[in-house]
Amino acid sequence: DTGVSQDPRHKITKRGQNVTFRCDPISEHNRLYWYRQTLGQGPEFLTYFQNEAQLEKSRLLSDRFSAERPKGSFSTLEIQRTEQGDSAMYLCASSPLGGGTYEQYFGPGTRLTVT
Amino acid sequence: SQQGEEDPQALSIQEGENATMNCSYKTSINNLQWYRQNSGRGLVHLILIRSNEREKHSGRLRVTLDTSKKSSSLLITASRAADTASYFCAPRSNDYKLSFGAGTTVTVRA
Numbered sequence: 001d002t003g004v005s006q007d008p009r010h011k012i013t014k015r016g017q018n019v020t021f022r023c024d025p026i027s028e029h030n031r032l033y034w035y036r037q038t039l040g041q042g043p044e045f046l047t048y049f050q051n052e053a054q055l056e057k058s059r060l061l062s063d064r065f066s067a068e069r070p071k072g073s074f075s076t077l078e079i080q081r082t083e084q085g086d087s088a089m090y091l092c093a094s095s096p097l098g099g100g101t102y103e104q105y106f107g108p109g110t111r112l113t114v115t
Numbered sequence: 116s117q118q119g120e121e122d123p124q125a126l127s128i129q130e131g132e133n134a135t136m137n138c139s140y141k142t143s144i145n146n147l148q149w150y151r152q153n154s155g156r157g158l159v160h161l162i163l164i165r166s167n168e169r170e171k172h173s174g175r176l177r178v179t180l181d182t183s184k185k186s187s188s189l190l191i192t193a194s195r196a197a198d199t200a201s202y203f204c205a206p207r208s209n210d211y212k213l214s215f216g217a218g219t220t221v222t223v224r225a
Contacts, residue, residue, distance in 0.1 A: 042217055102163065107157065
């Protein structure tokens with residue numbers, strides 16, 4: 001299967017700890033997105049990369065959050081000094097650059113629980 | 116970007132029945148997409164309809180778009196247990212991020 005993969009699938013951490021998630025997009029996709037989803041809500045946009053350039057960050061992404069996409073391939077999302085409010089599903093998606101379609105392909109998500 | 120608002124919040128139907136859900140948005144769009152999310156397969160793209168299209172079909176799915184009313188509907192015909200999921204619309208006025216509403220939760224009863 002060559003879909004979007006995310007690792008880990010589940011993460012339980014104590015408040016104040018740092019966590020890092022990884023996303024591997026579909027190999028030929030230039031664009032990579034991070035979303036966050038809490039229970040009963042739709043996903044909320046966090047940030048977006050085109051190749052290795054981070055082109056937009058949501059106001060939801062506080063200074064404790066940082067995302068990278070070195071070499072325009074996989075991406076990491078790091079949360080420093082986690083808080084209970086960070087508990088959520090973190091979704092990664094990718095899409096091709098341009099073209100006539102703009103659908104995004106989502107990974108299975110990383111569920112973060114902060115205790 | 117703008118957020119779609121799905122209606123109703125929840126829908127329960129008998130297997131074999133049709134399910135209809137609606138999406139409203141506020142400003143002009145380039146296209147509107149529908150996604151489905153269930154616990155087994157995550158968030159999956161279902162169908163995209165462009166602003167110059169009024170209706171589109173894909174298998175048992177039918178999507179309509181009325182840009183004058185800024186609304187869209189998704190019809191699932193002959194529902195199956197596997198259609199039990201949350202459905203989200205994503206109206207797009209740019210070409211990158213998606214903005215989802217809270218979704219419509221569909222339960223198909225056997």
